[in-house]
Amino acid sequence: MAEFDLNDESVVVIIGSGAGGGTVANELAQKGIKSVILEAGPRFDIGDIENDEWTMFSKISWLDKRYSAGGWHGSVNHPTLPTWIVKGFGGSTVHWAGVSLRFKEYEFKTRSNYGAVDGANVEDWPVDLAEMTPWYEKAELKMGVTGKTTGMPHLPWNNGFRVLAEGCRRTGRSDYRSGPMAINSVERDDRPSCQQIGFCMQGCAIGAKWSTMYTELPRAEDTGNCEIRTDAMVLKIEHDDSGKASGVLYADKDGNQHLQKARVVCVAGNSIESPRLLLNSASSMFPDGLANSSGQVGKNYMNHTTGGVYAALPEKVHMFRGTSVAGIVGDEVRNDPARGFNGGYYLEFLSLGLPFMAAFMEPGNTGWGRSIAGALENYDKMSGVWVLGEDLAQEKNAITLHDSEVDQYGLPVPIVAKTPHNNDYEMTAHAYETTAQIYESVGATDVYELPAYPATHNMGTNRMHADADKGVVNGYGQAHDIDNLFVSDGSQFTSSGACNPTLTIVALAIRQAEYIAQEMNAQNI
Numbered sequence: 001m002a003e004f005d006l007n008d009e010s011v012v013v014i015i016g017s018g019a020g021g022g023t024v025a026n027e028l029a030q031k032g033i034k035s036v037i038l039e040a041g042p043r044f045d046i047g048d049i050e051n052d053e054w055t056m057f058s059k060i061s062w063l064d065k066r067y068s069a070g071g072w073h074g075s076v077n078h079p080t081l082p083t084w085i086v087k088g089f090g091g092s093t094v095h096w097a098g099v100s101l102r103f104k105e106y107e108f109k110t111r112s113n114y115g116a117v118d119g120a121n122v123e124d125w126p127v128d129l130a131e132m133t134p135w136y137e138k139a140e141l142k143m144g145v146t147g148k149t150t151g152m153p154h155l156p157w158n159n160g161f162r163v164l165a166e167g168c169r170r171t172g173r174s175d176y177r178s179g180p181m182a183i184n185s186v187e188r189d190d191r192p193s194c195q196q197i198g199f200c201m202q203g204c205a206i207g208a209k210w211s212t213m214y215t216e217l218p219r220a221e222d223t224g225n226c227e228i229r230t231d232a233m234v235l236k237i238e239h240d241d242s243g244k245a246s247g248v249l250y251a252d253k254d255g256n257q258h259l260q261k262a263r264v265v266c267v268a269g270n271s272i273e274s275p276r277l278l279l280n281s282a283s284s285m286f287p288d289g290l291a292n293s294s295g296q297v298g299k300n301y302m303n304h305t306t307g308g309v310y311a312a313l314p315e316k317v318h319m320f321r322g323t324s325v326a327g328i329v330g331d332e333v334r335n336d337p338a339r340g341f342n343g344g345y346y347l348e349f350l351s352l353g354l355p356f357m358a359a360f361m362e363p364g365n366t367g368w369g370r371s372i373a374g375a376l377e378n379y380d381k382m383s384g385v386w387v388l389g390e391d392l393a394q395e396k397n398a399i400t401l402h403d404s405e406v407d408q409y410g411l412p413v414p415i416v417a418k419t420p421h422n423n424d425y426e427m428t429a430h431a432y433e434t435t436a437q438i439y440e441s442v443g444a445t446d447v448y449e450l451p452a453y454p455a456t457h458n459m460g461t462n463r464m465h466a467d468a469d470k471g472v473v474n475g476y477g478q479a480h481d482i483d484n485l486f487v488s489d490g491s492q493f494t495s496s497g498a499c500n501p502t503l504t505i506v507a508l509a510i511r512q513a514e515y516i517a518q519e520m521n522a523q524n525i
């Protein structure tokens with residue numbers, strides 16, 4: 001593995017090793033560009049993975065101090081754990097389930113399609129589907145997504161999805177499939193095919209599911225162009241007198257601080273930490289935080305309109321067997337305002353193990369008593385979905401810094417404020433009713449509605465916009481205010497779409513790396 005000097009001003013410094021950071025690093029490394037990844041959490045490897053929900057949650061989650069605020073479920077059910085993301089080598093791609101859907105054209109152009117929505121801050125992306133299509137293809141090939149691009153067949157159906165699919169058929173639906181998933185259905189890219197072991201969200205113990213932990217990161221290291229420092233929490237991005245990013249200050253495992261110089265800085269800490277870092281990097285030249293002349297850093301936090309619906313069926317289903325997300329229903333993904341809301345939603349079959357089901361059914365201190373015990377007795381007869389719908393950007397949904405409390409690094413604690421828009425309530429009600437009909441058509445004896453768990457899809461807090469007054473970065477994730485500062489994660493999303501975000505994060509990261517290389521060659525940055 002390469003080792004670079006702290007005073008080496010020629011390196012690209014990448015903050016975070018997840019979907020965005022890991023991909024940018026490997027893409028740059030393959031082009032011969034030198035980088036240092038600073039990752040706040042520890043180094044994991046595949047041997048650390050266990051098929052145990054709570055053990056893995058404790059081992060890999062980001063559990064540093066954070067607060068929920070606003071009128072969402074997080075404030076009530078998860079006041080100190082607004083989000084569910086990973087701190088460590090590979091970032092949240094260790095946890096993720098592998099669903100790899102593309103945005104629809106209308107989802108990139110929400111302002112043009114929805115118009116100005118009361119109470120929302122809806123805008124168009126500076127890119128569209130035609131521009132993104134070749135990058136989606138590159139991302140699908142890289143990640144090994146089942147379907148047309150790779151030629152890999154979709155994964156087998158498990159029992160839980162069979163029940164859901166039959167309900168879809170009986171209620172006149174046609175768009176239900178077991179993909180696209182970034183999980184090998186056949187051996188590919190030096191990784192084995194899925195063995196249907198289950199517990200994908202606890203990490204894939206054989207590496208069938210794409211994760212930067214055992215693909216992008218070791219491959220970047222193998223080139224000799226990338227050094228990865230773990231247990232390295234970035235505290236501040238520094239700039240020179242001209243306002244260009246010049247390096248980053250980070251704390252190592254023992255709390256010692258170091259300044260790593262940089263030619264280019266890429267921020268990929270996920271959508272809470274990335275804006276938090278820009279805000280914490282305020283200086284006399286940038287008193288409101290770096291890259292924040294628009295005032296949009298931290299604003300427009302989106303995390304999908306979501307919630308669970310689980311049905312008890314007359315016979316045993318054993319939904320926990322097989323991939324966690326074994327199927328996707330896409331019939332409701334369209335913009336049809338006649339339904340009473342803008343945008344659409346997916347229904348994604350999701351198996352939860354018994355411990356998570358118990359915890360998520362009625363989170364907080366309410367999960368006791370006869371009703372929940374009765375529901376859990378039906379566990380082996382359950383099939384269920386996670387609703388995933390477009391979440392409209394709102395300026396008041398934001399990441400801000402606590403004015404007095406600090407974390408273990410001495411940094412102000414982030415507050416994650418979210419209040420759903422009326423659009424979310426209308427969409428969720430529609431989705432719950434639709435799902436109940438689907439399951440009732442196959443004889444469900446009970447249907448349980450679960451509130452959303454801590455946010456796993458975090459987007460939008462450093463958004464892209466063609467207009468520097470309305471967004472933080474341009475269409476390449478490059479800060480409007482600082483040419484050599486990039487945002488490389490989901491915080492650059494202008495809208496959330498209905499689909500899971502990671503394929504789009506990876507496609508944008510591949511495209512961004514190409515742009516960074518060009519700009520470095522041209523000596524523009």
Ligand SMILES: Cc1cc2nc3c(=O)[nH]c(=O)nc-3n(C[C@H](O)[C@H](O)[C@H](O)COP(=O)(O)OP(=O)(O)OC[C@H]3O[C@@H](n4cnc5c(N)ncnc54)[C@H](O)[C@@H]3O)c2cc1C
Nearest residue numbers: 016018020040091092096097098099234269273489500502
């Ligand atoms: C349980 C679960 C299931 C999911 N399932 C899916 C799915 O099926 N499909 C899908 O598309 N998405 C899914 N996701 C979401 C997906 O994992 C994320 O969208 C994606 O990983 C985000 O990529 P990122 O690069 O923005 O951040 P991450 O992958 O979270 O990486 C960020 C990294 O930055 C590090 N970091 C943060 N701040 C600092 C700092 N100051 N200094 C140094 N390092 C820092 C963190 O430790 C972390 O390792 C799921 C997530 C979870 C938790």
Ligand code: SF4
Nearest residue numbers: 194195197198200204
């Ligand atoms: S079901 Fe497949 S992808 Fe999921 S953890 Fe098991 S082997 Fe990996």
